Amino acid sequence: MAKQGFLKSALAGVGLLRKANAPDFPGIDDPDPENQGTALFRRGRYRMRAGEVENAVKDFDRAIELLPDYAEARVSRAECLDMLGRAEAAQPDYVEARRLWAAERTGAPDRSYIWRQQGRLTFEVESYELALERIKTGSFPHSAVGNALMAHGRPAEALKAYERALKIKDKDPALLALKGEALSAMGRYRSAVDAFSASLKAVPRAPEVLSGRAVAYAALGRIDKANVDWRRQLSALPEHQAAARACVTMRLGAWTEALPELERTIEKAPNDPYWQLYRLTALKRLDRPVEPVDAPSGDWPAPLFALHAGKATPETVLAAATTEGRRMEALFQLERFKDVAETAPPHMIEYAAARNELGR
Amino acid sequence: MFSVIIYGRNDQHGYNLHKRAAISFNALAEVMSDPDDEILFVDYNTPDDHPTFPEAIADTLTDKAKQHMRILRVRPEQHVHLKSKTHLVALESQSRNVALRRSNPKNRWILYTNTDMLLVPRTEGESLSDILGALPDGFYQIPRFEIPEMLWEAAFDRKDAAGNLAKLRDWSVRFHLNQVVHNFMPMKYDALGDFQAVLREDMFAVHGFDESMILGWHCDSNLAARLALYRGRVDTLMDKAFGYHCDHTRVAAANNKGRKTTMNSHDKYIWNVSSPYIPEQAETWGWPDVKIEEVRLDRDTSYERYVAGLSQAIEPATVPFTNTSVEWHLFDDLTYDLRHTLPFVCDQVLTYPKSTSILVAGCRADFIQRFATAWRGMGFTGPVLVPQEVGLGVDDPAIKGGRFGDLLKRADLFMFEFGLTTQKIDDPVRVGREESLADRRQLKAVERLFRRAASTEAETRPKGRQTPRRCIGVNVIYNRYWPVFTDYISANINPFCAQVLAGIPLAEPVTMKEKVILKFKKKKAS
Numbered sequence: 001m002a003k004q005g006f007l008k009s010a011l012a013g014v015g016l017l018r019k020a021n022a023p024d025f026p027g028i029d030d031p032d033p034e035n036q037g038t039a040l041f042r043r044g045r046y047r048m049r050a051g052e053v054e055n056a057v058k059d060f061d062r063a064i065e066l067l068p069d070y071a072e073a074r075v076s077r078a079e080c081l082d083m084l085g086r087a088e089a090a091q092p093d094y095v096e097a098r099r100l101w102a103a104e105r106t107g108a109p110d111r112s113y114i115w116r117q118q119g120r121l122t123f124e125v126e127s128y129e130l131a132l133e134r135i136k137t138g139s140f141p142h143s144a145v146g147n148a149l150m151a152h153g154r155p156a157e158a159l160k161a162y163e164r165a166l167k168i169k170d171k172d173p174a175l176l177a178l179k180g181e182a183l184s185a186m187g188r189y190r191s192a193v194d195a196f197s198a199s200l201k202a203v204p205r206a207p208e209v210l211s212g213r214a215v216a217y218a219a220l221g222r223i224d225k226a227n228v229d230w231r232r233q234l235s236a237l238p239e240h241q242a243a244a245r246a247c248v249t250m251r252l253g254a255w256t257e258a259l260p261e262l263e264r265t266i267e268k269a270p271n272d273p274y275w276q277l278y279r280l281t282a283l284k285r286l287d288r289p290v291e292p293v294d295a296p297s298g299d300w301p302a303p304l305f306a307l308h309a310g311k312a313t314p315e316t317v318l319a320a321a322t323t324e325g326r327r328m329e330a331l332f333q334l335e336r337f338k339d340v341a342e343t344a345p346p347h348m349i350e351y352a353a354a355r356n357e358l359g360r
Numbered sequence: 361m362f363s364v365i366i367y368g369r370n371d372q373h374g375y376n377l378h379k380r381a382a383i384s385f386n387a388l389a390e391v392m393s394d395p396d397d398e399i400l401f402v403d404y405n406t407p408d409d410h411p412t413f414p415e416a417i418a419d420t421l422t423d424k425a426k427q428h429m430r431i432l433r434v435r436p437e438q439h440v441h442l443k444s445k446t447h448l449v450a451l452e453s454q455s456r457n458v459a460l461r462r463s464n465p466k467n468r469w470i471l472y473t474n475t476d477m478l479l480v481p482r483t484e485g486e487s488l489s490d491i492l493g494a495l496p497d498g499f500y501q502i503p504r505f506e507i508p509e510m511l512w513e514a515a516f517d518r519k520d521a522a523g524n525l526a527k528l529r530d531w532s533v534r535f536h537l538n539q540v541v542h543n544f545m546p547m548k549y550d551a552l553g554d555f556q557a558v559l560r561e562d563m564f565a566v567h568g569f570d571e572s573m574i575l576g577w578h579c580d581s582n583l584a585a586r587l588a589l590y591r592g593r594v595d596t597l598m599d600k601a602f603g604y605h606c607d608h609t610r611v612a613a614a615n616n617k618g619r620k621t622t623m624n625s626h627d628k629y630i631w632n633v634s635s636p637y638i639p640e641q642a643e644t645w646g647w648p649d650v651k652i653e654e655v656r657l658d659r660d661t662s663y664e665r666y667v668a669g670l671s672q673a674i675e676p677a678t679v680p681f682t683n684t685s686v687e688w689h690l691f692d693d694l695t696y697d698l699r700h701t702l703p704f705v706c707d708q709v710l711t712y713p714k715s716t717s718i719l720v721a722g723c724r725a726d727f728i729q730r731f732a733t734a735w736r737g738m739g740f741t742g743p744v745l746v747p748q749e750v751g752l753g754v755d756d757p758a759i760k761g762g763r764f765g766d767l768l769k770r771a772d773l774f775m776f777e778f779g780l781t782t783q784k785i786d787d788p789v790r791v792g793r794e795e796s797l798a799d800r801r802q803l804k805a806v807e808r809l810f811r812r813a814a815s816t817e818a819e820t821r822p823k824g825r826q827t828p829r830r831c832i833g834v835n836v837i838y839n840r841y842w843p844v845f846t847d848y849i850s851a852n853i854n855p856f857c858a859q860v861l862a863g864i865p866l867a868e869p870v871t872m873k874e875k876v877i878l879k880f881k882k883k884k885a886s
Contacts, residue, residue, distance in 0.1 A: 075595075075596065078599065079596070079598070082598070082599065087482070087599075090599060091599065094599040098495070098496050098498075098595075099496075101496065101498070101593075102496035102497070113589065113590050113636060114592075116592075117591065117592025117593070118592065118593070119592070119593060121592055121593065123593075124545060124588075124592065124593060127544065127545035128545055130544065130545075131544045131545060134544075135544075135631050137627065137631070137632075138627060138630070138631025138632050139631070139632050139634055140546075140585060140630065140631045140632060140633050140634070141631070143589070143634055144545075144546070144588065144589060147589065147592060148592065151592060165634065168632070169632055169634055172634050173635075174634040174635030174637075175634045178634075203639050205639070206637075206639060238564075240561075240564060241565070
């Protein structure tokens, strides 16, 4: 099933290797482990393609030493070992990579899919850059690179990638929405609203785009407009997307509506402690009795469960909140809505929920 | 744990399809270990008078394959709205989406593959259900390895799935079969459509396959591009399983015309994909409101239905054989052996939907009576429509009477029987019997209804129906109703012994005038 279209692709790959006789891997000597680790990964992948598999393994070894959670490097090393006939040695790397990716907490299910991507995505960026050697009239590699950069917290670079994609596919509603997400992440909320609005003009009921614009409106202080978009998003979300529906209703502070959605979500994902936590929150906001819940293990969000059970003080909970996000979660559970509304990032569920609680 | 989704139709798609598919179905079932696992085969646009493809090869499938397989039959009438837009007779996106919509909601994974693939877990004894059950959420592909045609054709035993997988383990080493063909992202490997494991939930979220892709090819790459956006990554499952493809290039498949192959746009559907979603089909993908028939191979099979119907309608023979004759002087004798003919008649209807309404106009009351009994026994729920103009006074729970003009508009299928109304079940057959006045009157009435039905078929179709309705003729071979029937119906030449012809009405009936002109032309030419 060789496809004629891929003939060109194959030739482009040959051209790239020929051009790249002495390729440069910026950051290979960088003292920063992240930069050096990713550069080693890229060189390892290059060596894999060039047939220098043993040398590639060395690069991946070093990258993993520097960045033990580097799942992409583990999979690449596993593939090399597998190729060398060392399938048993490869197995732990395959397993560990999957464990690392699965352990990452992803973005809320009501937001754009780009916030739910896991890993460094360096393999993907490298692959799409390779594809761009041939694909001159396709927007896909640009937007895919943009998405990876967004996942890395590099919205300014992502914006450039999306704009390159938009040059190829002018006014494309999906690309406009991605641009809106990049602008929003950069704090350029007015421009973000414009980009989302342009996208929604073409596809008015796109749930994730409505969510993006709602977040940007909320950040601009227009919680009324944000709520309108969230309501529209809720009506556009199918029943089976209970998790997304739960998130939207929580942003709206609509706890009566949130409760059944949360219960359906828990049925599907009983091991995710956040859904249990949000259910406790909903019950509390509705003044309903709360039955005891098994607190999860680990350092977070266990303290929040302890708080609900009356086994932790506000001080201990805040002390355990070691990141900005956790602190916002803690403040929300402590019902310090004003603090949350003033300091939380607008994309957090707690931010919108706090704003709506304050507006009551 | 997982639903395998594959599609095809009862035709000849590439070299030795029957063997390839049997090997593949059996091998897929072999690596299933969860009772919820299923092989969803969408039988797309097989002609109504044919069985589905898996039914046609059921004898070559293992019990395990039959137990896990659910056949979803998409009828030609359900495809007809797309017919003018594509040169293809089976559509991948529509098929796969019809199956996805109807897949077992208990299953976490959907596995997209094709009917010529064998999946071999790298750890012997491990099932694909075990492998997928232990996997975190994601989008997984594996590379495809080729099996030379000679190997699978000559050395595989269709029903020995475990033995075939063991052979592959051996051949992969002996014949260096395992070559990974890498590809540009998002198509991690070449021929990626032969193994894409996706969360069922993800497939629903992205609205399934793109149903605007109706020209063939790249549906798999489009899905990969969209899921690569959605998930961010395409993961490999190469450490757990290898996929082997039964190479079939001796004969090009219908959708492969070399460099002249018509395809979906590569640029539009891969390199310019900008969203995982397809909002324009969000509500309609997989035809949620269309009733799709489900066929099983492990219960309520066509054969079981056939036996059940006939055993209610006819009793077993009491003599070793009976006689009839095609001798010339018997051309006008319209007697026939009903008990012998009925099995061939039932054979004509069994592949139709159970809800079919069949209009039956005949000369012999015992024919209509026994056919109605068999019809019910075969599990049909639609009525047997008998026009009051036939006037035989037959009573049966399946029979609904009415004016011929009204029944024409309700029928999905026609049957006209040309026998002698005076013939009794044990009367001798083809011994030179003369027609009585009553016979002649009845034959005339049925012939008139037949001509009307056949010549107005297009105008009298039930509302919304676009495909022509099939017409079955009983006792229309080698007697004077042979030319009458074939003047109107495009029927094949069938053996006399079967007594039955069938086909769809000709756009223009062959008239006597045309026949004369043709004869004249031929004479002139010679």
